[in-house]
Amino acid sequence: MNIGLFTDTYFPQISGVATSIQTLKNALEKQGHSVFIFTTTDPHVAKGTVEPNVFRVGSVPFVSFTDRRIAFRGLFQASKIAKEVKLDVVHTQTEFSMGMIGKYIAHSLDIPAVHTYHTMYEDYLHYVLNGHLLKPYHVKQFVRAYLHSMDGVIAPSEQTHKTLLRYGVKIPIRVIPTGVDLQGINENPKRDVRRDLGLSDDDFVLLTLSRVAAEKKIDKILNIMPRLVEKYPNVKFVIAGDGPDMQDLKDQVARLTLEKYVIFAGSVEHTDVGNYYRMADLFVSASDTETQGLTYIESVAARTACVVYKTDYTQQIFDNPALGLTFTTQAELEENILEMIKRGKNKIPQAIQEEKLKEVSSDTFATNVIDFYTDAIKRHQKIEVE
Numbered sequence: 044m045n046i047g048l049f050t051d052t053y054f055p056q057i058s059g060v061a062t063s064i065q066t067l068k069n070a071l072e073k074q075g076h077s078v079f080i081f082t083t084t085d086p087h088v089a090k091g092t093v094e095p096n097v098f099r100v101g102s103v104p105f106v107s108f109t110d111r112r113i114a115f116r117g118l119f120q121a122s123k124i125a126k127e128v129k130l131d132v133v134h135t136q137t138e139f140s141m142g143m144i145g146k147y148i149a150h151s152l153d154i155p156a157v158h159t160y161h162t163m164y165e166d167y168l169h170y171v172l173n174g175h176l177l178k179p180y181h182v183k184q185f186v187r188a189y190l191h192s193m194d195g196v197i198a199p200s201e202q203t204h205k206t207l208l209r210y211g212v213k214i215p216i217r218v219i220p221t222g223v224d225l226q227g228i229n230e231n232p233k234r235d236v237r238r239d240l241g242l243s244d245d246d247f248v249l250l251t252l253s254r255v256a257a258e259k260k261i262d263k264i265l266n267i268m269p270r271l272v273e274k275y276p277n278v279k280f281v282i283a284g285d286g287p288d289m290q291d292l293k294d295q296v297a298r299l300t301l302e303k304y305v306i307f308a309g310s311v312e313h314t315d316v317g318n319y320y321r322m323a324d325l326f327v328s329a330s331d332t333e334t335q336g337l338t339y340i341e342s343v344a345a346r347t348a349c350v351v352y353k354t355d356y357t358q359q360i361f362d363n364p365a366l367g368l369t370f371t372t373q374a375e376l377e378e379n380i381l382e383m384i385k386r387g388k389n390k391i392p393q394a395i396q397e398e399k400l401k402e403v404s405s406d407t408f409a410t411n412v413i414d415f416y417t418d419a420i421k422r423h424q425k426i427e428v429e
Contacts, residue, residue: 049145070409222408250323255286320345
């Protein structure tokens with residue numbers, strides 16, 4: 044099958060969406076399919092760089108998300124390429140520029156278009172005029188309009204599924220959890236991250252790895268750090284990633300006099316994330332906006348337990364205390380981290396880890412997505428005949 048993935052964000056940009064797309068691409072290709080990425084230009088990719096089966100169109104920084112891109116041209120170029128490679132299906136990963144281009148191409152080639160709804164936009168309205176311009180009702184109307192006439196939509200979690208139903212989406216919806224490239228996470232360590240960050244074997248290391256932005260609520264973890272280090276002076280907190288809130292968090296660390304206990308690691312290459320998860324003793328996330336929780340699964344793949352915000356999705360993942368704990372309040376966040384520190388520097392038992400990872404492997408992910416493509420093609424052809 045020849046598959047076109049249309050996305051506004053792709054490596055070297057670091058995000059859950061970019062990771063999801065890369066994982067899907069590799070897993071589909073492993074199963075013998077041909078995958079073509081249609082995405083935006085990126086200032087970190089030198090002009091003239093050859094990326095096999097990756098096609099980039101002109102773009103500019105997106106309003107309010109300046110570390111994200113939006114295409115301003117490329118429809119003709121993308122249409123020509125899609126026709127030449129004889130796409131069988133279009134799979135959009137964004138509702139914006141490249142998503143609209145993907146929808147147009149699917150219509151012009153008379154092939155099915157499916158979509159993955161990655162982002163719960165109601166949680167991001169504060170980025171646009173501090174939430175004064177757009178309201179949840181506008182998100183509902185926008186999503187319904189974008190998905191209208193498409194052949195299906197993938198929900199990465201049951202939580203997302205419920206949201207799409209609440210919006211009144213009528214096209215077929217299928218819940219397909221995003222898979223994780225277990226082989227990539229568990230490759231032999233390339234370097235000793237602890238040594239490079241100046242950490243000792245005795246340090247109990249908390250890790251968060253994500254885009255450094257307000258919705259990740261890293262500030263909530265920093266707020267409890269003074270009490271953690273008062274009880275356990277060997278606790279260190281590594282913040283891996285980059286984003287618009289970096290300076291705000293550095294200022295917060297200075298106000299709390301946590302410079303000895305908090306390390307800003309900066310951006311992490313996707314090929315290096317496994318090294319970070321392995322070096323940590325506990326992965327912590329205070330974000331309440333995750334629909335996929337890829338970092339949680341990646342951490343489990345590295346046998347590092349987690350403390351994460353409680354949702355329907357995370358309760359399914361962390362149904363065994365050996366995998367980690369979930370919380371809803373700031374007090375529970377602190378209690379759970381203290382509980383995990385008391386347990387000591389213990390990795391997740393391998394048998395428990397392997398059982399959990401069976402349901403979220405990249406191979407299972409790709410197989411489920413191909414099944415959805417096949418059904419979409421059948422539905423599309425039936426509609427055409429009728």
